[in-house]
Amino acid sequence: MRGRPKSDNSREKQYRVRLNEKEALNLDYVSSTTGQAKSDIIRKALNEYLHKVQINEYNLSPENDDLIMEGINMQRVLKCPYCGKTNIFDFTDLCNVSSYERQMGTENLYEFDEVELICTNCNKKSMVNGYISEYPLGAFNGEEIKVAKLEEEE
Ligand SMILES: [Zn+2]
Structure with missing residues (x-):
């Protein structure tokens, strides 16, 4: 055969x-x-x-x-914790950047701490915490993004 x-x-x-x-x-x-x-x-x-x-x-x-090198995409779609509407959010200018030298060069860690998100649908404020990691340069490595309510619900 x-x-x-x-x-x-x-x-x-x-x-x-x-x-x-x-x-x-x-x-x-x-x-x-x-x-x-x-x-x-x-x-x-x-x-x-x-x-x-x-x-x-x-x-x-x-x-x-x-x-x-082009940077990584820092835009994320985040869900409003009150009404569930998705909002586009750009972390580019809202981060603290720290750099670490690793095997393939630099890792950039973009950390955001208590960044305010105002929903385009219900206008309520949320708080965004977390980080985005870029490693090697130009490549997404990992992230953690938490959205929490900042206002009391009526
Ligand atoms: Zn909302």
Whole structure:
């Protein structure tokens, strides 16, 4: 019996990834919103991260100083804790930035402490706390964003 000729693109490797509940929900959300398979989403995310790591590696080399690194996206969609309306929020100018030297260069930690969010729907104030981490430069590394009520409910 002759088997099917193997293409270089055949997917024979397997890698199991454990997700916590929030990560699984995020994957469900991206999959149902974009209509793409979860495996494709993970492949695409890996590809994007790969490009950022490669650009960062190129940048770290002393003979390559011609690239200007684009920062990571600091916009987030946050849900109002009172009415549930989603608000777009830009953390760019609201953070304290600290930098750490790591294997692939600099990690930037953008921390925000008691930043006020005013809902575009109900006008109520919330408080936003957390951080966004960029590592390597140009790549999203991790985040924690908490939105809490700042007013008493009527
Ligand atoms: Zn609201």
